[in-house]
Amino acid sequence: MADNSNNSTPLRIGVALYPGFEALDAFGPINCLNDLSRMKPMTFSILSSTLEPVSTKSPMYPDSIGQSIVPTHTFANAPDLDVLLVPGGQGSRGSPPEILELIAFIRDSYPKLKYLITVCTGAGLAARAGVLDGKRATTNKKSWKDIIALRSEVNWIARARWVIDGNIWTSSGVSAGIDVTLAWIGEVFGEEIAQSIADSNEYTRHTLAHVDPFADLYGLE
Amino acid sequence: MADNSNNSTPLRIGVALYPGFEALDAFGPINCLNDLSRMKPMTFSILSSTLEPVSTKSPMYPDSIGQSIVPTHTFANAPDLDVLLVPGGQGSRGSPPEILELIAFIRDSYPKLKYLITVCTGAGLAARAGVLDGKRATTNKKSWKDIIALRSEVNWIARARWVIDGNIWTSSGVSAGIDVTLAWIGEVFGEEIAQSIADSNEYTRHTLAHVDPFADLYGLE
Structure with missing residues (x-):
């Protein structure tokens, strides 16, 4: 993994939003990151x-x-990015024009990214873009069956708070986005910084990617 | 407590924002609530x-x-509210005009509220408004000393994920806002709904108001 902790080049991060994204996913x-x-x-x-x-409205x-x-940019005028974050939400279902444009943006920008991070049903958008084909990935557990049905070429992992495959980090539902982001910060900038952020946010982390109480709750295996 | 679970009158909720509020606090x-x-x-x-x-920028x-x-409204043209939510953040320190206006808004609107909920250093804003005088309250643990120094008339409780005194619910730092909101939803709408929201967000709740690992972490008693 690239270690950006010792250089002063700004890391260029972007989040892709659409009507009906889930507020906490983002x-x-x-x-x-703030x-x-x-x-x-x-x-x-x-x-x-x-x-x-x-709007976050469903x-x-x-x-x-x-x-x-x-927003600060349109997909058509997006700056070059090192990291793209894709949240989930009820607005990610279906194929309105803004979702098709977002999926195309993921597909077109992925080859230039250092990292792609998805939260919750955001993995469904990445899957539809084809960038998860042949890769291990996870997604929201309550919406599991709907999301994995979007793309059979993905090796969907049910029991995971998050999954790393190459430079793609996919998390389980909503709150798991905090855990995958802290894990990613730990990988890139060091665990001390990641834990200091968790502590200052008084956040009790899930620190193990494979421990997933919500897979049990929703009866997945 | 008012039970709104069996009527169809919309609950009127508002959040008070200011430059440099903490994103997750809100x-x-x-x-x-979404x-x-x-x-x-x-x-x-x-x-x-x-x-x-x-902006959330510090x-x-x-x-x-x-x-x-x-925003949807200014403080000067705010609608009547049943619930006011006040997040914390580094922008809550000091006394720029927008913070003084927010503090006045808390003071003036509190008598008409059913509930006041503060997150993190948002308790400092409520304290400066005088509405916490003589009441038990908590706040962010890392910034504990700075916040409690704002108002000695408050009975500050160091070891608490959240504190309820009358119709005022104050939480500890950042993530504790999720727990106090779920506890409040449980009180007003029933625990089944609160837990269903936690589960769909794959959020591992702190369910006990008095259990506070971050009081220990920051050496408070």
Whole structure:
């Protein structure tokens, strides 16, 4: 793995958003990265199909609430990235134009990335982009059957808080995004920094990738 | 406690944001509320001193990254609320105009609230508003000494994941906001709903308010 801990070149990180992304899928990892940016040089881009604010409101529940986040770039004008973060959410289901554009962006940008990190059903978007073919990956446990049905070419691992295959880190549902991000920070910048971020966030980490109580809860094996 | 679980009147919830709020302080609780809104009627307002997007970027670290959230109302034009959520963050320190306005908003709106919930150093803002005087409350453990020094009239409780005093729920740092929100949902809407939200978020809850590993970590008693 590349060790960026001893150089001063900013790591260029981006998150790909779409209407109906799950707030914690994105902001759990992002909060860790915000903290990291107080210690290590970093740029952060918020990518979406347009520059209009992107809402977390679920398209499946018309009366539900949501919050809107301001993108910094469109997919069409995205800067070069070292790391792409793809959150899940109910908006990732189906094939509206903004999701098809996001999937194309994952496919086109992956060859230039140092790392791809997915959270929850974000793995379904990466799977549909084809970049998980032949690789081990995990995803949300409650939505397991729906997501793994999207792409049989992926070696889906049910019992995992997160899975690393090459430069692709996929996590289980929602909160697992915090754990995979801390594990990734530990790998790239050192475990001391990762644990200091967990501690300052008063977060009790899942530190073992293969220990997954939610696989049991949802009856997966 | 009011039980809103059996009526159809929307619960009116608002979050008070300011430049340099901590992303997870807000979006941990908000994610739980987003999920709740798929089951129970709710309105959600994002309040700030202006309608300009509010950044999570820390004012203490000029080179750090941040993301911008779109407010729905100003403090001056806030709707009536049942619940006010106040996140912490490095932007809560000091007394820029937007923080003084937020503190005044807490003070003025508290008498009409059913519940006030603070996360992390958000308790410092509530304390400065005077609404915690004579009450038991907790806050972030790493920043403990700085926050409790803001208001000696508060009965600060060091060893607590969260504290309930009357209709005020205060939590410890960052991630503890998820636990206090789930506990509050359990109280108001029932534990079954709270646990279903935790499970779907694959979140391992701290379920006991008085168990606080981070008080030990930071040497508090």
